[in-house]
């Protein structure tokens with residue numbers, strides 16, 4: 001896949017999204033009290049591109065990702081995502097807007113005592129609500145079929161009726177991905193989906209996420225602490241240090257040594 005993520009010049013004036021981009025972030029700033037966590041970050045992502053967001057603990061990666069859908073309210077800046085000026089959306093529009101954004105967290109928030117299929121059916125609630133979305137046995141036939149298909153896409157069709165708390169950590173994360181697919185997202189944000197998993201399960205989760213995004217032509221933005229995952233599953237890498245983007249490079253133009261140097265001396269990577 002072609003690499004077409006570009007870093008915009010810092011201190012660019014707020015303006016409309018760059019032509020063709022799915023995401024355009026300009027001057028994004030976030031302070032928690034006196035803690036300036038994001039110090040004016042600018043970047044643009046083109047549709048279908050997989051972007052890895054890397055950086056040391058506390059560099060602001062999760063905060064930046066949460067700002068994109070206003071789970072954290074930015075202090076300043078502009079975010080154009082999926083053609084919407086996100087920071088101006090009124091609450092009702094924001095809820096509807098979020099339903100187009102599939103999010104995968106490190107902690108997946110499944111309902112442990114319910115089966116995998118019911119948990120996946122819950123993903124439809126972003127499109128339609130009501131008791132028929134509470135349990136797979138009550139779900140409309142087409143919803144049930146779609147949920148089964150989503151489970152099949154993550155390789156868990158045979159676990160559909162198994163309680164989620166009887167599945168392994170990696171399998172649970174795959175159920176969470178299937179639930180996210182039920183949203184029919186237009187973009188996927190993943191905050192360390194490979195954390196808290198053993199290396200093999202973490203890699204499998206990343207591989208599934210990445211290939212689903214590619215199959216559906218979806219933009220994927222993911223945070224990972226695993227250098228090898230950033231290299232294997234992205235088209236472009238953005239590196240944050242103390243709330244600033246100090247690295248923006250097509251993945252094909254970097255390697256493990258360069259990324260190691262970024263982690264050791266991020267200030268020298270700009």
Ligand SMILES: Nc1ncnc2c1ncn2[C@@H]1O[C@H](COP(=O)(O)OP(=O)(O)OP(=O)(O)O)[C@@H](O)[C@H]1O
Pocket residue numbers: 032035037055056057058059060061062063064
């Ligand atoms: N809700 C909050 N209230 C106050 N401070 C916060 C809040 N969320 C994050 N922070 C602070 O913002 C800074 C950046 O946190 P963030 O979670 O974005 O970093 P990160 O790069 O994702 O780190 P990690 O790799 O450890 O997850 C930290 O100093 C953190 O304590």
